[in-house]
Amino acid sequence: MxxxxxxxxxxxxxxxxxxxxxxxxxxxxxxxxxxxxxxxxxxxxxxxxxxxxxxxxxxxxxxxxxxxxxxxxxxxxxxxxxxxxxxxxxxxxxxxxxxxxxxxxxxxxxxxxxxxxxxxxxxxxxxxxxxxxxxxxxxxxxxxxxLDVPVHQNFTWLPIRTEAAQAVQERCPAPGARWIALQPGARWDNKRWPVGAFAELARKLVQADPGLRIAVLGSAADAPLGREIGAAGGEQVLDLTGRLSLPELVEWLR
Structure with a gap:
C-alpha cells in the first residue's frame, strides 16, 4: 500500500x-x-x-x-x-x-x-x-x-531545473567573472540591512576590484533597492530584481 x-x-x-x-x-x-x-x-x-x-x-x-x-x-x-x-x-x-x-x-x-x-x-x-x-x-x-527515517547528507537540496537554467542562460547570462550576490530585501523591515549600507558596500567593492561583478537579487518589490545599489556600483552591478522566477534565481546562483 x-x-x-x-x-x-x-x-x-x-x-x-x-x-x-x-x-x-x-x-x-x-x-x-x-x-x-x-x-x-x-x-x-x-x-x-x-x-x-x-x-x-x-x-x-x-x-x-x-x-x-x-x-x-x-x-x-x-x-x-x-x-x-x-x-x-x-x-x-x-x-x-x-x-x-x-x-x-x-x-x-x-x-x-x-x-x-x-x-x-x-x-x-x-x-x-x-x-x-x-x-x-x-x-x-x-x-x-x-519517524525512524535515516538522516544523512547524501541528497540534492535543489535538483537542477533544466528549463529554468536554459532561460537564465538566454536572458541573464553570467559571463566568466567573479561574482558577489546581494539580497537586500526581506519580508520584515527589522530583518533588512539599510539599502544605503548595501549601496556603500557595492561602491567600495567595485572600487577595490575593477574585475568584480555584483548581482542584486530580489522580487519586483525590491526593484527600488536594486536601482539604488546599481547607481552606487555602476556598470559592474547587474540588477536582477524582478527579472527572475524562483527556479531561475536558483539556477542563476548555481
Missing part, C-alpha cells in the same frame, strides 16, 4: 528551503511514498514539478481571514481529508498549520514543540528543539528521527 504524507511548511522562502531535506530523505527511505506539500501560493513555483513531490497544494495567504479565504480553506480541508494521509508533518509549528493538520485527519501527526500559539496540543507527537541555538534544519531532521 502506498504511503501518503502531508508536509505543512507554507512559508517563508528561506524556511521552506531549510525544510527540503525532510522531503528528500523521506523519499529516499520510502521511494513509493506520495509526498504532498502545503505551500503559500507565492512560493509554489519553487517546488512545482519537484521530482520528489506528488503534489504542491497552494495556500492563499493573502486571503486569510476573508470570507473567500475561509471558504477556500474549508474546501481545501475537505480535499485533504479525502487523501487519508498516513503522516502529517507540521514544520511550521504555528496555530494555523497545526489546525490544518488536525482537520485533515491524518493517521499520525507530528510537529515542532513550539508553544507560542499552542500548536503542539494538536499533534500526536511534538519534537523538542535540542537547545535554543539548534539550527532549524537540525530541528526538522529531529522530526525524521522520531
Amino acid at each position: 502506498v504511503m501518503k504524507i502531508l508536509i505543512l511548511k507554507p512559508s517563508s522562502l528561506g524556511d521552506v528551503v531549510q525544510a527540503l531535506p525532510v522531503a528528500r530523505l523521506i523519499k529516499q527511505h520510502q521511494p513509493k511514498a506520495e509526498l504532498h506539500w502545503w505551500l503559500n501560493r507565492e512560493l509554489v513555483p519553487l517546488l512545482e514539478g519537484d521530482p520528489d513531490l506528488t503534489r504542491v497544494i497552494p495556500f492563499d495567504r493573502k486571503l486569510s481571514g476573508t470570507p473567500r479565504g475561509l471558504s477556500l480553506m474549508w474546501s481545501q480541508i475537505r480535499t485533504l481529508r479525502r487523501e487519508r494521509f498516513d503522516w502529517v508533518i507540521d514544520l511550521q509549528g504555528l496555530a494555523r498549520s497545526a489546525l490544518v493538520g488536525w482537520l485533515s485527519r491524518g493517521g499520525f501527526t507530528i510537529g515542532l514543540r513550539d508553544w507560542r500559539e499552542g500548536a503542539p496540543a494538536l499533534y500526536d507527537v511534538a519534537v523538542r528543539r535540542a537547545t535554543y541555538e539548534t539550527h532549524a534544519v537540525d530541528w526538522y531532521l529531529a522530526v525524521l528521527r522520531r
Whole structure:
C-alpha cells in the first residue's frame, strides 16, 4: 500500500528551503511514498514539478481571514481529508498549520514543540528543539528521527531545473567573472540591512576590484533597492530584481 504524507511548511522562502531535506530523505527511505506539500501560493513555483513531490497544494495567504479565504480553506480541508494521509508533518509549528493538520485527519501527526500559539496540543507527537541555538534544519531532521527515517547528507537540496537554467542562460547570462550576490530585501523591515549600507558596500567593492561583478537579487518589490545599489556600483552591478522566477534565481546562483 502506498504511503501518503502531508508536509505543512507554507512559508517563508528561506524556511521552506531549510525544510527540503525532510522531503528528500523521506523519499529516499520510502521511494513509493506520495509526498504532498502545503505551500503559500507565492512560493509554489519553487517546488512545482519537484521530482520528489506528488503534489504542491497552494495556500492563499493573502486571503486569510476573508470570507473567500475561509471558504477556500474549508474546501481545501475537505480535499485533504479525502487523501487519508498516513503522516502529517507540521514544520511550521504555528496555530494555523497545526489546525490544518488536525482537520485533515491524518493517521499520525507530528510537529515542532513550539508553544507560542499552542500548536503542539494538536499533534500526536511534538519534537523538542535540542537547545535554543539548534539550527532549524537540525530541528526538522529531529522530526525524521522520531519517524525512524535515516538522516544523512547524501541528497540534492535543489535538483537542477533544466528549463529554468536554459532561460537564465538566454536572458541573464553570467559571463566568466567573479561574482558577489546581494539580497537586500526581506519580508520584515527589522530583518533588512539599510539599502544605503548595501549601496556603500557595492561602491567600495567595485572600487577595490575593477574585475568584480555584483548581482542584486530580489522580487519586483525590491526593484527600488536594486536601482539604488546599481547607481552606487555602476556598470559592474547587474540588477536582477524582478527579472527572475524562483527556479531561475536558483539556477542563476548555481
